[in-house]
Amino acid sequence: MLDSKIPAGPLSEKWTNYKTSQKLVNPANKRKLDIIVVGTGLAGASAAASLGALGFNVDIFCIQDSPRRAHSIAAQGGINAAKNYQNDGDSVERLFRDTIKGGDYRAREANVYRLAEVSGDIIDQCVAQGVPFARDYGGLLDNRSFGGAQVSRTFYARGQTGQQLLLGAYGALSREIERGTVRLHNRCEMEELVLMKDKDGKERARGIIVRNLVSGKLERYAAHAVVLATGGYGNVYFLSTNAMNSNGSAAWICHRKGAYFANPCYVQIHPTCIPVHGDYQSKLTLMSESLRNDGRIWVPKKKEDAEALRAGKLKANDIAEEDRDYYLERRYPAFGNLVPRDVASRAAKERCDAGYGVGSTGLAVFLDFNDAIKRLGKDVVEQKYGNLFQMYQKITDENPYETPMMIYPAVHYTMGGLWVDYELQTTIPGLFAAGEANFSDHGANRLGASALMQGLADGYFVLPYTLQNYLSDQITVGHIPTDTPEFDEAEQAVRQREQRLMDIHGTKTVDHFHKALGHIMWEYVGMSRNEESLTKAQTLIDELESEFWKDVKVPGDIETFNPEMEKALRLADYFELARLITADALHRKESCGGHFRTESQTEDGETKRDDEHFMYVAAWQYQGHNQPETLHKEELNYEHIKIATRNYKN
Amino acid sequence: MNNDRLIKISSITKKLLVALFASFLLIFLLFHMTANLFILAKDGGDAYSAFCHFMGTNIFVKVFEVILFGCLVLHLCLASYLWYQNRRNRPVGYKKPSRTKTGKGSKLMMITGSLLLVCLIFHFYDFYFVKLNFVEGTYMVKTEDFMVGDPNQEVSEEAQMVFMNLLNEGKASKDMQWIRQISTEERDVLQQAFPEAEFEPDFYHMARQKFSVWHIVLCYLLFFAIVGIHIRHGFQSAFQTFGLNHYKYSRLIEILGVVYTWVVILGFAVVPLGVFFGL
Amino acid sequence: MNFTLHIWRQENAQAKGRFETYKVSDISPECSFLEMLDILNEQLINDNIAHPVCFDNDCREGICGMCGLYINGRPHGNDDGITTCQLHMRKFNDGDEIWIEPWRAKAFPIIRDLVVDRSAFDKIIQAGGYVSVTTGGVPDANAILVPKRFADMAMDAAECIGCGACVAACKNASAMLFVGAKVAHLAMLPQGQVEAHERVKKMVCRMDELGFGSCTNTYACEAECPKQIKRQNIARLNREWIKQLFAGNHKK
Missing domain, CATH: 3.90.700.10 (Succinate dehydrogenase/fumarate reductase flavoprotein, catalytic domain)
Incomplete structure (x- = not known):
């Protein structure tokens, strides 16, 4: 059912094989193809910059006033890469193994191996961009060690590695904007995904509706492919290390439109x-x-x-x-x-x-x-x-x-996200997800300094290849108009949602509900969970959600700069998402990585996996508001690695 | 972007020019100050007069004078233009006045600069315009100039009287090279008699005369104080604008600026004070 | 703690703004400034007093550069080396009157209340604040040696978060520290040398076009920079500009 499209061949040759056999788009055709990238964090900015440089027409969107403000900027520690500059025994294989083990054997082997493979290229790329990584006195790059690794493979720029890497990607993006290959739309939030049926009857992602946050007006954008790089949904807990505006709505909107959501319960x-x-x-x-x-x-x-x-x-x-x-x-x-x-x-x-x-x-x-x-x-x-x-x-x-x-x-971080195959494509054709927004590489737990690595790997070195493979048969489609019934319908749906929130005229603020939801999530779906707490959470979330729809108060007007409206729209999605996280946590009756079920622990309180029953990725399919979602399983077949108990004791 | 627009002078270039012109003026100030110190020499003004004569007649000095004036005018015009431009970059100001901790120097540049311009006009009125014959002053002339007149021409009696008076009043220098402290009327009479004679302003005596009046001394001290405030910021600012500020020696520039400022102010101030108190 | 707040309210870019006065009470000294505004907004919504005060904020840990309020005469408030979100109420006295204004500059037009449009900064970077490398085909990271001292100085300059406090503080609304930081960052690294002349030329010209003022070396920017970026970066910018003036022009 779920085809992860992992290329054939030995693990270490899969990516090379993919690249040599994939389809390409010739330079003259590239400029006829439009790509939408949502999000300007490491994944989004690097993808847009790389795709723009290749010659595609890219529209990029961010909710902040500048692409440089995406929350990747707050990453402090560093970025991993299997460079073995320290001569301490590092290698692609070891980074791969550490990541799989760190993820408690719940990540897809092929993706993780690819990640480890391109990790070195990322450092090369960033250094060439002028990222001021820490240096030794000899002028060579310095490394530090990080959790879950016995080698020093983390490159860093003081305590602001994320900032410097993002500014590097932002620079590359800015260059493409100046060249005219990328158009930047700041203070725009994606509110709807537009699907269109192809001549062959296949429904594809063809555009988005965005809310211009300054004017409150809705705008339409069409493209041959949509890349979602909108980060994680950690703010469902209200208190998190995420930025105030980080949200899960874009991913959730896609989920509602048919993209499967994978492993939502893996929260770091x-x-x-x-x-x-x-x-x-x-x-x-x-x-x-x-x-x-x-x-x-x-x-x-x-x-x-x-x-x-x-x-x-x-x-x-x-x-x-x-x-x-x-x-x-x-x-x-x-x-x-x-x-x-x-x-x-x-x-x-x-x-x-x-x-x-x-x-x-x-x-x-x-x-x-x-x-x-x-x-x-x-x-x-x-x-x-x-x-x-x-x-x-x-x-x-x-x-x-x-x-x-x-x-x-x-x-801090959500390992779960939109389900994607090896090409980072979701279950909706033409919709890709990169960075934290997808579920792919970290399994049940992400190692430190690996998020930056994954975001940039996806943006610089994976999407530019896999998107071409997808777009190669789109060159005949031609320009996609936005004055179609599909766009009308999508825009209307957004307006209705906004109007519905506006019409409640309740008594409590959005933040009041968000704090309440966060409290439920932290108490019952937090660091350790069990059947009882999760069941209770489900009831509480349902209650809170119905209260929200009766009693929330959104001041101001729809068509103005209205942050309360933005927050309300996001919170409405968080309720559904919270319910899915809880359902996923409830169904996974094992402990692994960030998901700790108290029923499943070893004698000294460590996570106890149940490989026999849960060695799979749980991908959920939306079935309508407040309807139980359908579970699809992607079995994880470890061909290369020997599965073991995750042990950090000796 | 249209590349041709790059040609128009950028804000940094304008600043560079302001600083460049100012640097000339800064160097000139040192010259001027050193020369002034001769006024205090106890030689009855011989050294100072010799210097003034050199400055007044040397062709290079004259060229330099034009350059200097150019610098002053351009410095003033460009700085005013930048100031005017800068004011337009914040159409709506802040309600609360700024409490940012910064030196006051740069904020006062326009005020001190304008005051300096006013002071300078008075200063010119006092001294420089005499040289340009715009205003009357005291003059001096080389004794030898009276020897080279046309021997056939009769020297008027009036001129002889004036000449003798000057000598009797001891207005000739000790070495008899110069006759000084000649008033405008006396000069006019002598000039008529000796058309070839070249009268120069007698700055030494003019200065001594002015600086014996207390309110003029006070005005000049005030003038120097404003100069001090202006160059206290201007000195290090020029280094910054020339890109010559660096972590390694920003402290040094700061110190140099202070030293320069005080040397110049004191160097100038010591002259009127010295004259006034009879040193 | 109790405070009286005077906040600039302006419905949109075209509207005429004014100061409104609000009172907040029982604020914990541990509360951050923006959290205090959250409390105010909660109050404004609950009591139907007014539309909540709009202000930009995002990461709330001093790195995204989104927040920026002119508080009692100082950008980011009365403390050194912080962003507005890092300002805590313990820095105020109980009963204080607090004036909150948006960044004021021609290049930063107001969007609503305390929110301003800083895309001019993006445009300056777009003019050339980067090394033009496309993805792939770059040398090995360790093939480019950078003396540690230079790397550190580059990093000092690269810490800029683009918040705009320098422009807000400057009496000329000049962006020289912002531009200087980027130019100095890349000028310190071998990677930045190839385009050094073009970069400084384009960035400075773009800066002028966008309506930022010129630098009069007041160093208010340095005093208010949340990342304490130094004036020496402006000197380096000037230096790079002079070098560029004397560098060969590719046009004939």
Whole structure:
């Protein structure tokens, strides 16, 4: 049923084989083909730039005022690449294995291998663009290590790697805009996907309806293919490390139109975020995972110490060394503080639930740099993490050079997303998904510094090939008009949705509902889930959603600059998405990666997979509002890798 | 973009020119200051007069003078133009005045610059216009100029009187090379008698005379203070505009700017003060 | 904490704006400035007082460059090296009057309330703020050696988030620090050398065209830059400009 279109041949030759046998579009025909790219993050910007450079006609859309503001910019730590510049035994094979293992054996082998294969090219590309990666004194590139890996393969630009990579891609995009191959539409949000039937009766993605956020007017754009690079849906939890405007609506709109949604329950909780401090809080700030290279995570050994810390009677530095429990080093001697994110997050939650948490809420653990400062000196620590420390101090008003930082896990990344095949095409022909918006490469958990790698791999090195393969038979289609019944209908549907929200005239704000939804999701569909919590979540979400549709208040008018309307439209989709996440989590009666079912754990509280029953990608098909979705399974066949228990202990 | 539009002068080039013209003026200030210091020399003005004579007659100096004036006018025009342009880039201003921590220097450039222009006109009235014969002043002439007149021509009695008076009043320099402190009337009489004689402004005595009046001294001190404020910003600003500011030596430029400013202000100020207090 | 807010309200680009005064109370000192505005908006919606105040914001961790308010006479408020979203209410005194204005510059027209259109910055970058490489066919990353010192200086300049505080702070609404940061970033790297002359020429000309002012070396931009990008980058821009003036022109 689900054809993942994995090319034949040995794993290491699949991508080469694909490229040599794929269909191409000749240069003269390229300019006759229009492509829509939604999103200007790493995946979107790099795809649009590469496609524009190839000669296609590209329209690119972003909701912010500039492409450079996409949330890829906030990625701090780095980007992985199997360059083996450090001579520490890295290779494509090892990056591939680490990623598969990090993803708890729930990722598609062929995609991950391709990702590892092109990872080195990404670094080459970015350096050529002038990305100022950190350098050694000899002028060569420097690397750092990251969670889930035993080699140093992470390239970084201080604590702003995402920013620098995005600015690189933004530069490439800007160049194409200047050349006229790409047209930029800023402050535009995709509100509908337009499908059209071909002469052969096949329905294809042919355009989108966008809301011009400045005027509130709807605009139509047609193209031969649509690329979705709109990021993840972590904001369904309200509090997350995502930006305020990051949302899952574009993907969800496509899902409603028939694109399958895969593995929605795989949500990554990042272990090193600044803890929540009040109910007015609007977002959580991530502290780069790279901090775990030198920082040591601990909580007090004694409960009474923890209580005193919470009450403010003791300070972290008052706790004697022997009374500190470096629980990650204790539980995972081989990886220590560098265990993958899901493991570190759950361990923190476990300690806090057991009553050892610190901070005023008891929902925090210490990340201590005392040893690192002693060992390396304050200057070195400052050079490595200065901006992160400064950021922490700005937010918390505490000096991390003197007192340990306090951290707690927060929702960060969603491994789930639109189901795509090897070509990154969704189940709707002509609709492609890249970056975090698709589900492809990370399985049940993403390793640190791999999101940037995947976004750029998709945009620079995968889509420019696979899109051509798709477009090669589109050259005869000709220009696609926007004055068709399909566009009329799609636009009307959007207007109706907007009008419906406007007409409610309720009493509560959008944020009120969003916070409530976030609370349900975090409590019952968060770091650990079970049948009971998930069932409860389902009821609560249903209740909240019906209340939303009765009592939400959207001020202002439709055809104006109206951020409340934007938020309401997104939240309406989040309810459906939340329901699907819950359903997916409920159906997957195993623990794997970011999905932890308390019913399925080992004796010492680690995830316990059920490979016999759940070795598949769960791709869901939309069946209408509030209807149970249909499950399609893509079986994962590991031909190359030997499946093992994910073990970071030894 | 239309490439031809690149030809029009960019904002940076305009700034460069402003700085370039200013640099000439900055260098000139040093010259001017050094020359002024001769006024304080206890030689009855011999050195200063010799210098003034050189400055007034040397052809290169005259060319330089034109360049200098050009610099001044262009500096002034371009800077005003930029100021006018810049004001248009924020049609609606802020309600709250800026509380950004910055030096005041650049914000005062237009004000100090305008004040300087006014001061300069007065200064010219006092000294420079005498040279151009726009206004009357005190003059000096070389004694030898009286020797080369046409021997056949009778020297008028009036001229002889004036000449003798000058000598009697001790207005000849010690080496008898110059006769100085000649008033306009005296000059006119002598000039008629000795058409060949070249009278020059006697800046030394003019300065000594003016700087013995307290309110003129005060005005000049104020003038120098404004110059100080203007170049305090201008000096380092020129380096910045020339792209000569760098992490390695931005501190040095800053210090140089302060030193230069104080040297110039003090160098100028010491003359009127010195004269006034009889040094 | 309680505050009196004077906020610039303007319905759209054409409308005439005015200041409106609102009061907020019981604000936690730990609250960020934008969260305080969230609370205000919640209040405005719930009590039917007015349309919520529109202001740009996104990442809320000081990196996207989306937020930018002119608060009590300073872009990004009364603290150094931060964006508006990193400003916390503990920096204010209880009972303070806070004036909140949008960026003011001809090149940044107002969209609504405190939201301005900064696409002029994009246009400057489009003029040449990049290295023209197409995807693929580039040398190995380690084939290009960059002295660490240069890489660090390039990074210092590249940290610019394009928020526009420099323009907002500048009395001339000049974008020299923004342009200087990009030009300096690429000028420090071997990759940027090939197009160095063309880049600075095009970017500066575009900057002039878009209605940004010229630099009068006041350094208000440096004082307000949330990423503390230094004035030396403007000097480098000037230097690159001079080099370009004397560099060979490809046109005949």
